[in-house]
Amino acid sequence: MxxxxxxxxxxxxxxxxxxxxxxxxxxxxxxxxxxxxxxxxxxxxxxxxxxxxxxxxxxxxxxxxxxxxxxxxxxxxxxxxxxxxxxxxxxxxxQANEQHPALVFQSERQALTMLSWAELRAQVAAVAATLRELGVEAGDRVVGYVPNIPQALVAFLASASLGAIWSSCSPDFGSPSVIDRFRQIEPKVLVAVDGYSYGGKAHERYTAIAEIQAALPSLQATIFIPYLDPQAAPKDLQGPIVSWASALNTAGELQCVAVPFxxxxxxxxxxxxxxxxxxxxxxxxxxxxxxxxxxxxxxxxxxxxxxxxxxxxxxxxxxxxxxxxxxxxxxxxxxxxxxxxxxxxxxxxxxxxxxxxxxxxxxxxxxxxxxxxxxxxxxxxxxxxxxxxxxxxxxxxxxxxxxxxxxxxxxxxxxxxxxxxxxxxxxxxxxxxxxxxxxxxxxxxxxxxxxxxxxxxxxxxxxxxxxxxxxxxxxxxxxxxxxxxxxxxxxxxxxxxxxxxxxxxxxxxxxxxxxxxxSDSTINRQGVRMGSSEIYRVVEALPEVLDSLVVDLEGLGGTSYMPLFVVLRPGLTLDAELTTKIKGAIRSALSPRHVPDAIFAIPDVPRTLSGKKLEVPIKKIMMGMPVAQAANPDSLKNPELLSLFVQLAQNRAT
Incomplete structure (x- = not known):
């Protein structure tokens, strides 16, 4: 009970x-x-x-x-x-009041600071005025390559006040993953940081920003936030560039554009x-x-x-x-x-x-x-x-x-x-x-x-x-x-x-x-959902890998377990060097949270007769479901492979 x-x-x-x-x-x-x-x-x-x-x-x-x-x-x-x-x-x-701050912020590098409602309003008004000067109107897209910092909040609220459409990615996402997202919505303005700190290590993002800019022909301006280094300059980036300090100094009152529900x-x-x-x-x-x-x-x-x-x-x-x-x-x-x-x-x-x-x-x-x-x-x-x-x-x-x-x-x-x-x-x-x-x-x-x-x-x-x-x-x-x-x-x-x-x-x-x-095959790592296809694009771009399959057993036993299965070129073995290379590629192109917990070499990827990878049935087998309930062998091109995953599931259980 x-x-x-x-x-x-x-x-x-x-x-x-x-x-x-x-x-x-x-x-x-x-x-x-x-x-x-x-x-x-x-x-x-x-x-x-x-x-x-x-x-x-x-x-x-x-x-x-x-x-x-x-x-x-x-x-x-x-x-x-x-x-x-x-x-x-x-x-x-x-909700603005002077009895309580609007936000409290802390980072690995910065002690606890507070922002009052009046300060937040003034910053949002200034950045909104900057966006207006850059030609942003209701329906335009403003995107952020920003960590969880006050500037991200200000940029979002400024965008929304104009009726513009906000979208953001964390800077630990590799540029290919960001481009896959932002290119679809054709943004007019990019808000980006010079880098971020995680686990005590600094990570510059100039190269990633330049790659994102180059992949977004709709982009008309970038607002640059010197976050990792307060003295940083926007080196090697496409213009026009507006500094965050300049944006905050733009005069303007907050004007919220009424838009349909x-x-x-x-x-x-x-x-x-x-x-x-x-x-x-x-x-x-x-x-x-x-x-x-x-x-x-x-x-x-x-x-x-x-x-x-x-x-x-x-x-x-x-x-x-x-x-x-x-x-x-x-x-x-x-x-x-x-x-x-x-x-x-x-x-x-x-x-x-x-x-x-x-x-x-x-x-x-x-x-x-x-x-x-x-x-x-x-x-x-x-x-x-x-x-x-x-x-x-x-x-x-x-x-x-x-x-x-x-x-x-x-x-x-x-x-x-x-x-x-x-x-x-x-x-x-x-x-x-x-x-x-x-x-x-x-x-x-x-x-x-x-x-x-x-x-x-x-x-x-x-x-x-x-x-x-x-x-x-x-x-x-x-x-x-x-x-x-x-x-x-x-x-x-x-x-x-x-x-x-x-x-x-x-x-x-x-x-x-x-x-x-x-119940589907979506990858869900620490609450961030990502399609298996994104991982396949990275892994299968490596010359050593011919094919791959990934499943996420998130939530089972309270922890996420995501194995990656790879089909290697003939004559290759999955040694420590190749394992490190595969994990590094995923970490760089996608994010650290999407690095698999384990990588296994398999002779082939199980597929349906129509050629679809058998993600959901393999996930069920890895969860301990009997093969007869998880998949119909008659619908598979290579049903003999299922026994490999049954064995892996049994090994993990013991």
């Missing part, structure tokens, strides 16, 4: 934002709910009434009113709040198993209303509280972290390694910054378990009320460790969603108990179901995670997908009219959710 680890007191429940919202529903709508499950059921049975209540409760400001909540209901293509015009950034600065806010990237990364476009209004609901009602963030999530600008959790400003929280940014100079660095930050809600990945928590750090005993975490975990399933042992070694009375909110919606399908709530290994609830307004192989909704047994009704933050479209084909194929092919996300889940009788990992 699942262990009960934490239960909220009555006083705590009555002090939550969700409790206040329920009281508001009672007084303004005449709706009485006894518990969370009742509210959730109402929110999906009356989805338009629910989202209209969120609009009213958070007093969303629009220069033009909406004509109806849901103009088109079908998926894909749902049309939310048609007629409404507004701006995301205007809602950020509604479904006007694009940003482009995020999530990859399937073939082709380029999917450029996912989400709307200003959809993200605004989704994040207000999620950050206030689910994460219970309050004005002035310190909200932290360890992330890079290449992961959607950075976008969610930025959303903390919408509810008046002080967001805490950290740039650097979570393990340098030791695994206690983020908990020291929690102590000195007074973090209220500490968000991270399940992979980090499981790594922390293996370290010598015991946060509760070594640091003052008296202000810490909540811990968030995402990126992959946190195992029951991880849950128990949090309560044993971090804080006995903390609320652990394990959540799961995706880049695809920049939010949660299943989430936490301080109204419910925390059970070991279990996500507390399905998110409000999100009609999550588990479907079996026949498409039936099941409780208590494993099924595919589907969403049966539209959500405002679902993509409005994919870039360069005019007929919507790629969008439909990504989520709606298996269950027409229902969003299939690609997770195996169990929804239990009390509404809790357990996630068992990806």
């Amino acid at each position: 699942t262990n009960l680890l934490w239960s909220p007191s009555r006083d705590l429940q009555e002090a939550t934002n969700l409790w206040a919202y329920m009281a508001w529903l009672r007084s303004t709508r005449g709706l009485e709910f006894a518990n969370y499950d009742d509210v959730w059921r109402w929110s999906v049975a009356h989805v338009e009434d629910f989202w209209a209540s969120i609009w009213d409760y958070f007093q969303i400001q629009a220069s033009r009113p909406y004509s109806q909540v849901l103009g088109e209901r079908h998926m894909p293509g749902a049309q939310w709040f048609p007629g409404a015009h507004m701006n995301y950034v205007e809602h950020v600065f509604r 479904d006007h694009p806010l940003w482009v995020l990237y999530s990859s399937g198993t073939t082709g380029l990364p999917k450029p996912i476009v989400q709307s200003q209004g959809g993200i605004l209303i989704q994040h207000l609901k999620e950050l206030s009602l689910h994460l219970d963030l309050k004005r002035g509280e310190r909200f932290f999530w360890f992330s890079t600008t290449g992961w959607m959790m950075w976008n969610l972290l930025v959303g903390g400003l919408l509810v008046g929280s002080t967001i805490v940014l950290y740039d650097g390694s979570p393990g340098h100079p030791d695994m206690g660095v983020l908990w020291k930050l929690a102590e000195t910054a007074g973090i209220t809600f500490f968000g991270t990945s399940a992979g980090y928590l499981t790594a922390l378990m293996k370290s010598e750090v015991r946060p509760g005993a070594q640091y003052n975490l008296s202000r810490l009320k909540g811990i968030g975990s995402t990126g992959s399933p946190l195992p029951p042992e991880g849950f128990a460790w949090v309560y044993e070694q971090i804080k006995a009375d903390v609320w652990l909110a394990s959540i799961s969603g995706g880049t695809d919606i920049c939010g949660c399908f299943v989430a936490g709530t301080p109204l419910l108990p925390v059970y070991s290994g279990e996500i507390q609830c399905r998110a409000l307004g999100v009609d999550v179901q588990a479907l079996d192989s026949d498409g039936n909704h099941v409780i208590g047994s494993m099924g595919e995670l589907v969403v049966a009704q539209p959500m405002p933050s679902m993509p409005i479209y994919f870039w360069n997908d005019p007929d919507g084909r790629r969008y439909r194929e990504s989520y709606f092919e298996l269950y027409p009219g229902k969003w299939r996300h690609g997770d195996w889940i169990v929804i239990n009788e009390r509404g809790g959710v357990v996630i068992y990992g990806r």
Whole structure:
């Protein structure tokens, strides 16, 4: 039986934002709910009434009113709040106050600093004025090759205030991976740093920036941030170049351009198993209303509280972290390694910054378990009320460790969603108990179901995670997908009219959710999703490698395990030198997090009769599923290879 680890007191429940919202529903709508499950059921049975209540409760400001909540209901293509015009950034600065800073920042090289709301507003106004002078208008794209630093936040808010479309990659991404993303959306302006520091080592990015510039013919200007070296000059880069200091000195008042509710806010990237990364476009209004609901009602963030999530600008959790400003929280940014100079660095930050809600990945928590750090005993975490975990399933042992070694009375909110919606399908709530290994609830307004192989909704047994009704933050479209084909194929092919996300889940009788990992073959490393095709492009470009196969067993046992299988040219062997070369190529072109845990030489890649690599069946076999259930040998070109993977799975199990 699942262990009960934490239960909220009555006083705590009555002090939550969700409790206040329920009281508001009672007084303004005449709706009485006894518990969370009742509210959730109402929110999906009356989805338009629910989202209209969120609009009213958070007093969303629009220069033009909406004509109806849901103009088109079908998926894909749902049309939310048609007629409404507004701006995301205007809602950020509604929260401005002088009692609390807007953000707190620390890096491996820089001690804790703060930025007031007035300072943030002035910087955003100046950079927005710079972008206007560079010709940026509503609908243009501004991209950032930037770490998780205040300048990234300022550039994003400046872009969004104009109605321009933001997109970012972390500078630990190699230039080929960045180019694959940015080239698709044809940006007008690039914001880039000279380099970054990670694990105590400096990494210059001049060559990568030059390669990115050369690959983006649409680029009209670059804003250069001397971050690694404050005295750095933009050497060997294409002009025109605007320095960050110059951008901050541009005169201008903040002017937020009112745009339609479904006007694009940003482009995020999530990859399937073939082709380029999917450029996912989400709307200003959809993200605004989704994040207000999620950050206030689910994460219970309050004005002035310190909200932290360890992330890079290449992961959607950075976008969610930025959303903390919408509810008046002080967001805490950290740039650097979570393990340098030791695994206690983020908990020291929690102590000195007074973090209220500490968000991270399940992979980090499981790594922390293996370290010598015991946060509760070594640091003052008296202000810490909540811990968030995402990126992959946190195992029951991880849950128990949090309560044993971090804080006995903390609320652990394990959540799961995706880049695809920049939010949660299943989430936490301080109204419910925390059970070991279990996500507390399905998110409000999100009609999550588990479907079996026949498409039936099941409780208590494993099924595919589907969403049966539209959500405002679902993509409005994919870039360069005019007929919507790629969008439909990504989520709606298996269950027409229902969003299939690609997770195996169990929804239990009390509404809790357990996630068992990806049901497709997408690579998910520390919360950053990448298609296997991106890894293949790098590995198979090496002269020694003829073919390759990669699978990610993320989340199993609490840790990600990603083996890479390579077919080598005749006469070659997979020695230490070649192994190092393959890993180095992946690290350089993609990112360190996508380096495989192990590399194996195989005689051939198993394929279907139509030539497709057998990624999902091999993943299932590596998870211990019998071959007869994982793959049909009659549909394969080379079924004799399956025994190799059965043996590898058995060896790993022992």
